[in-house]
Amino acid sequence: MHILTLLAKANGEWLTSDFIAGSININPVLVRKEISNLRNNGLVISREGKNGGSLLAKPAQQIRVSDVFLATRQGAFLGTARNTPNPDCPVGKQINQQLDNLYEEAENALIQKLGDSTLDDFSQRFD
Amino acid sequence: MHILTLLAKANGEWLTSDFIAGSININPVLVRKEISNLRNNGLVISREGKNGGSLLAKPAQQIRVSDVFLATRQGAFLGTARNTPNPDCPVGKQINQQLDNLYEEAENALIQKLGDSTLDDFSQRFD
């Protein structure tokens, strides 16, 4: 959201990973990695070379916050089952599947809520 | 949820941390730590000594899934801001506050959804 907000407020200027990293206060390589992901999800475009940088791929009014969530989430966001429960226990045997079901329902409610507002709405909250 | 589901299906029997750990397939000390948290949140009661263990503090019909979420979440669940953005950037200066606002709204929608079902509903999904 930080990256995208900067891009939304850049008004067509190509922002460099260095500039963005300076605002977030992290390493530019991490910014480039995340931008790579946002690009793969159709939210930004980038150009290489001198005067390169990134730009929103479409108007901020057309990017829902849920699109950002979907692009940036990594697997299940509510609890990542890192353990392998006991298959000989009736609960252990099914718990991961049942939790996945529960999480999916919960996520759908969340996504619906996040679909109510756009990147433009969000970025207008800043001075 | 795994711990609570086992307790819900135990029908008044005191389950030991060893038994629960065997179902989850983790170390019993981790179970005792989480039970300590659930106890502090009024969801389970425990007793020490021989034949000790834990029990639900109230009927599973009276425990909403949102109660479990609220008891077990650690801080903000959507993105934990571990970085300190640049205070000299208009976006950096405000981003954490604005994200907190966004997350809070989103969480409220999630909590409302999770309030629709109870631990009893969840545990009945198991054989």
Add this chain to the structure above:
DNA sequence: AAAACTGTAACAAATTTTATTACAATAAAT
């Protein structure tokens, strides 16, 4: 040709999570 960028890989450091060991305190069973 030089300068300013991106893209990406390889590696290192820091942080967080998970596991283990240990043991005092407690309560039931014998």
Add this chain to the structure above:
DNA sequence: ATTTATTGTAATAAAATTTGTTACAGTTTT
């Protein structure tokens, strides 16, 4: 009473994940 089984908790260790760094080839403008 003593033994046994259990919780509660601290201290420490190991493993996994996240974050940061360095390096450099490739790209595009000047």
